[in-house]
Amino acid sequence: MKSAHAITGSGDWKKGEAVRPIYFISGLPRSGSTLLAALLRQNPRFHAHMSSPLAGMVDAMLGEMSDRNELSVFISDEQRRRVLRGLFEGYYGQDFAGDVIFDTNRTWCAKLPVLSELYPDFKIIACVRHLSWIIDSLERAMQRNALRPSFMSNFQTGSTVYHRADGFTMGDGLVGYSYNALKNAFFGEYAGHLMLLQYETLARDPAKAMAAVYDFIGEAPFQHDFNNVHLDTEAFDAHTGMPGLHAVGRKVAAQERKTILPPDIFRRFENEAFWLNKQANIHGVPVV
Template sequence: MNNKIHFISGMPRSGSTLLSAILRQNPRFHAGMTSPVGAFVNSLLDQVSAGSEFGPVVTTAQRQRLLRGLFASYYADKPEGSVVFDTNRVWSARLPAVRDLFPDAKVIACVRNVAWVMDSIERLYRANPYENTRLFNDAIERNTVYSRVETLSQRNRLVGFAWTAIKEAFYSEQAGALLVVDYDLLANAPDKVLPLVYQFIGEPWFEGHDFRNLAFDAPEFDSALGVAGLHKVRPEVSLKPRRTVLPPDLFAQYTNMNFWQDGANSRASVITARPADASTDAQAPPQAKQDNNA
């Protein structure tokens, strides 16, 4: 692959689409919503791993070439010298392969208080009352807010998988390539967060970012899921205070799961907000073994 590649991962409703909308204002950068490359990687590995028909005849070196070829083919239309950001929640769980295939690549994981993630998804569900969204498999899962949130939190479902995948990456030996970005700070202070992102990936700052003039929407994709507005980004970056739509007990159950706020046992870099003061300015650029609180 002739272009640089980095990865955007993280939890749903936590700013990955917002971050992509900001990054793509830089003409050298190419970023968007979830790409199919992560699914291609999983499918290919299924075909050549132990237990498959072709596993015994495909060497590790061939697997590496096949996977690099997927990226090269998918992004072959990008101009030489571009920086590509591929978005998929699976990359947090594939950090060893990412680092082996692309040693200079970084993974940016967008996170958010899990209770507010659940709140955001529940709001979208209620905004589409005449649609049986594909987020749930049957009437039992979608019956009430309690069954919906419980389903989403399972470790093989939308929120539970993303949360556990980031946690795995956060405490892994490859965590030095991981940058965790808290949604609240990104939405409150993009002018402070984005320079830190640029520094982490080793790119010169682009002066043309306009945080009041963003454009991103994917109505066809969201319609296919039965969740209108899932990837729509407002023109101006902001964090609008609101009351939760979750019952108090349910909100409390998921509100203290922010493991990224304690980086004592992780080499990951973190751009987050102190729980006691979410308005404090961002500090030094991210470094391994250092939380960059704001």
């Protein structure tokens, strides 16, 4: 398959002889991106995993090729494109099997103009969830690992749930940055490359959710096993000091529960799901 949003292949493929498409998974934290990757991996044609370092690598190289480097006068925009595309080609190269690549990072929604320069027909699947339940999920993870101060709270040991909720949702916070990037993508000029996948749909009707994903990216449908899901993230979670943070259940199912947040915190974010306002969806972004 040849595509304008493609990288060099793996296995027996050689540079210049075959290309494979790359799609992007982004959106809000604790909203199903790891579960989505675990399901996509069931398709032997696909490679997907939790967040990759590529978005950060792109940022680093953009900075090094900017005018803060006095030698940037020797770098053309076409060279910048080749260098950045080379990051994808070098990273995925022959080490990752699969005819189709899905790269996950919450910051991709903030990089749509860059992606448009690299892969003009790029597509992003953005996972979303009600913010109140995202904060609830983060707080549960913090309390579950109470003996291990976390990067999610800047390793503070004396904070309250109010401090943590404020920190999560500030402009550069774990949730706030992703939320602002999502709005930027949803209302911006590149919104036509975007699809929003609600956590509620993925958990309650995974067959519908996956069918919508396949339709969005134009791939042939695949019969997924929603009762036997697996993705090993134990080593990464242990390294970050948050064991179980990205664990996915063996069976895809919605878990009804009561929030552990104080009522005022939960109510603070209950109306922030802008994607549910059909009148505000001025670009017709598909919301599943």
